[in-house]
Amino acid sequence: MSIFRTKDVEVMIRESKRHGLIKSLGALDITLIGIGVIIGTGIFVLTGVAAAKYAGPGLMLSFVLAGLTVAFVSLAFSELASMIPIAGSAYTYTYTALGESLAFFVGWGLVLEYTVGASAVAGGWSAYFTGILASGGVHLPEALTKVPADGGIVNLPAVLIALFLMLLLVRGTKESANLNKILVFIKLGAIFIFLILAGPKVNPTNWSPFLPYGWHGVATGAAVIFFAYLGIDSIATSAEEAKNPKHDMPIGILTSLAVCTVLYIAVTAVLTGTTPYPQLDTAEPVTFVLRNLGYSVGSAIVGTGAIAGLTTVLMVMMYAQTRAFFAMSRDGLIPRSLCKLHPKFGSPYLVTILVGIAVATMSGFTPIHLVAEMCSIGTLFAFFMSIIGVMRLRKTKPDWERPFRCPALFVIGPLALIFCAFVMGNLPAHTWRNFFVWMAIGIITYFAYGRTHSVLAQQESDASKS
Secondary structure, three states, rough: OOOOOOOOOOHHHHHHHHHHHHHHHHHHHHOOOOOOOHHOOOHHHHHHHHHHHHHHHHHOOOOOOOHHHHHHHHHHHHHHHOOOOOOOOOOHHHHHHHHHHHHHHHHHHHHHHHHHHHHHHHHHHHHHHHHHHOOOOOOOHHHHEEEHHOOOEEHHHHHHHHHHHHHHOOOOOHHHHHHHHHHHHHHHHHHHHHHHHHHOOOHHHHOOOOOHHHHHHHHHHHHHHHHHHOOOOHHHOOHHHHHOOHHHHHHHHHHHHHHHHHHHHHHHHHHHHHOHHHHHHHOOHHHHHHHHOOOHHHHHHHHHHHHHHHHHHHHHHHHHHHHHHHHHOOOOOEEEEEEOOOOOOOOOOOHHHHHHHHHHHHHHOHHHHHOOOHHHHHHHHHHHHHHHHHHHHHHHOOOOOOOOOOOHHHHHHHHHHHHHHHHHHOOOOHHHHHHHHHHHHHHHHHHHHHHHHHHHHHHHHHHHHO
């Protein structure tokens, strides 16, 4: 049995039509899913820390650099998503272009990204939630808001939000997308309130020096805030549920990226223009700046918007994880019983419950900050393999229909690979060690189960017997 066997796109599309997900998403839904997952932790948390420690006002250029890189990746993803409108994102693309074993390892990396990332976001949601309650005079006991390693018993708000979103996702994609729309507009409203209140207070002298850490600081800042864009690949997991993926997927991916990059740069400009950058070393820079400017009510409103923002990020990351699992189980690389659809709601409810319990457990009992960097490395690995995949398919399958073609692919693709490698090279050594351990577990899982239980393996076995 070849570990590099590939899946045929036509067969995959036929399978998805027989045993697939309900097509309920339009271009606007996909765009809002993208904004929902990208605008969150990055804009409400990372901007302040990255400006204070790495780039100063030059963080605006860091977002331009990171945004261009993600745009390169997104163009490749758009070509793949329009050509292969199947759930699973980078996992499915790798299976088609580079083979089963590499696809499994990409899927294994996505498990790492979405589960760890969602757990970290749930912990951040809990911190904002308890902070707003405390500002209103309601103080929850620390035993119920901190993990055991921090002196508590369980981070109960994080557990409850994860389980609530799990139940919502079980009820179906359209219901989740409707809530996502509401929360996206709330958090966009909060961001615009911040810009309207703080924008007129910008003092250009705060932008001098513009590059206090030099160009190296801009590059390092780009590596740090790259976390803000890690959800871009999760948009592609919705391809199978798009009403017209050939049209809707490229529009959704590229529009959400453009909107988010403009907002990131605008917020960074106002943050560093109203407050000297060394003072922005806080996990809540947006509300911190508004409080300093005397807008306490505005700060509370924007804090509520931050909770909405983190809710959408958490929901989309859990959604993406279930779709990656669904694709892997449908291919037989993990038990196929997991991809069973709910008879009433049409959602992959078993994997959704599994993911919800895993995220609730990790966020409730684990100090996620110790392993959160692994979220980045899992995504970057998926990016890397997908870009190689789209370039290989251009060579090996030139006649395949490509409703959207990435322009200048053999220029854009290598540039994206170089920057992904640069970002990965700037991750801490312990992240690489943990990543290798996780991948070693994946190798054992694949060779012990996936290699012999996959659909393609069964087909090869049946063919040899006949």
